[in-house]
Amino acid sequence: MTLITLDTPSAKPLLDWYDRHHRDLPWRISPGMAARGVKPDPYHVWLSEVMLQQTTVQAVKPYFEKFLQRWPEVTDLAAAETEAVMAAWAGLGYYARARNLKKCAEAVATEHGGVFPDTEEGLRSLPGIGDYTAAAVAAIAFDRQAAVMDGNVERVISRLYAITTPLPAAKPLMKEKVALLTPAARPGDFAQAMMDLGATICTPKRPACSLCPFRGSCEALKLSDPELFPVKAAKKEKPVRYGAAFIAVTGDGEILLRRRAESGLLGGMTEVPTTAWTARIDGETSAAAAPFEAAWQSAGTVIHVFTHFELRLSIWRAAIAAKIGADGWWEPVTNLEAQALPTVMKKAIAAAIPLAFKTSKG
DNA sequence: CAATCGTGGCG
DNA sequence: TCGCCAAGATT
Structure with a gap:
């Protein structure tokens, strides 16, 4: 019987993959530009991350462009009429996000001099910014070594380590794994790479494992079927x-x-x-x-x-x-x-x- | 912790 | 056709 050994997972192969295969998105600075020290605008990163909460990239794109055109700076959004913001958000769903978006912009404008906090902790205290968004903005906009975990990352991690504990109970364990994997250099690219991987390779159905930079270190691929992960708690019926x-x-x-x-x-x-x-x-x-x-x-x-x-x-x-x-x-x-x-x-x-x-x- | 909170696209 | 689910936050 042949023993197939697994490599220890590391950020390097993923970052190399990201350099070649990253998606170009309106709120993103390309890895090449980022390597020259160009940082994305925190306002853009925050706006996109809030819009992307439980929402597809395709749905967000036109809204992101519309908001930036209408309110180019966070202080413009802070000064806007709430009604105008709600109307601009109409159709995107989860409307508490729009109300919190406005509150957050006001807090940044009035309590932080129009400048976003540059730490995970500082961001986390703002309206509408939870664990995910705080980590994402800290890593992407401010180069902080923050562990970013969204639905994509949960899927990738659950497969990489063949985690059989169902979600959401498995989240703390998954967060540990992500934190250990997150590099000090390029943490923002790492986070975006994990999400791009989840969106394009490590997909919910029929993942393209042969193209995956983690194919040599994925426990689910070695042991069973990656599509069986993540395990999720049964959901209720819809009345x-x-x-x-x-x-x-x-x-x-x-x-x-x-x-x-x-x-x-x-x-x-x-x-x-x-x-x-x-x-x-x-x-x-x-x-x-x-x-x-x-x-x-x-x-x-x-x-x-x-x-x-x-x-x-x-x-x-x-x-x-x-x-x-x-x-x-x-x-x-x-x-x-x-x-x-x-x-x-x-x-x-x-x-x-x-x-x-x-x-x-x- | 579990429930609440939109919408659209896709297999 | 229909269940799944998408860069989650709040209470």
């Missing part, structure tokens, strides 16, 4: 909730909108009037629950899947002769693009007014 949404349009082409509560689901975002979203179909999901009496007509059902439940929203539409006193405000349909409307609300409006948006999905 269904029901509700109704009401699209009232005046003869002048204005629609009734209102603001959601600051906290909770879609916090601080704009919506059309809706009922509560409940577990069962009842009177609250019919036209009887409308914000005011009108000739409400059914406009079908919108199904929207959130992280932890599926929403089935009955859509009702009414033509209103004159503006009716109600909570909220009347907004020209031609100005809906500028509103802080989350995707589910755009879907609801598009169901009632097909031409409301240039691009309607659903």
Whole structure:
């Protein structure tokens, strides 16, 4: 029987791989430039990292460009209207990020003289910056030897060491492994290399192990099937909730909108009037629950899947002769693009007014 | 610790 | 078609 020995994992092969195969991304300084001492703007790094939380690179790109163009410096963002930031963030999801983004920019502007803290600890104390983002900004923007662990790194590490403990219980162990592997030189490139590797080679399904710089040191590859890692705790079922949404349009082409509560689901975002979203179909999901009496007509059902439940929203539409006193405000349909409307609300409006948006999905 | 919190793309 | 999941943070 042949014994296949495993190399001890080290940063060097990964960094060499990164020099050849790194992705070019709008918020990134190429490794070549970085080698000449060019550092990425901490504001750019922070903005991209917050946007990238649980969000794909592809989805982030246009938002990143839009934000930088509109608010070139962190002090510009700090001085912006929160409503404008929410509207610019609309569609990207996890809206607490946008509220915290604004708070963080304000804290940097007022408490740190417009300059980001350059340590993991200092960054970690800011709104919306958790363990991952603090380490990522510290390593990438400030060359700190911080252990960066995101979903990509968890996958790479779990395979490299064939960790059978399920997530999230295995995180502390994984963090130890990452810390031991993180080099004093080029810690930012190392972190980005781990994430690029996870995104392009060490993928969740059908990883390209033959191209991996760790192929000689991966325990999962040697012992079993890398695709079996990371082991994850079983997830719960997704319940269904029901509700109704009401699209009232005046003869002048204005629609009734209102603001959601600051906290909770879609916090601080704009919506059309809706009922509560409940577990069962009842009177609250019919036209009887409308914000005011009108000739409400059914406009079908919108199904929207959130992280932890599926929403089935009955859509009702009414033509209103004159503006009716109600909570909220009347907004020209031609100005809906500028509103802080989350995707589910755009879907609801598009169901009632097909031409409301240039691009309607659903 | 477990639950909450969006959306879109992809196998 | 549908489950998975993506550079997580907060409570």
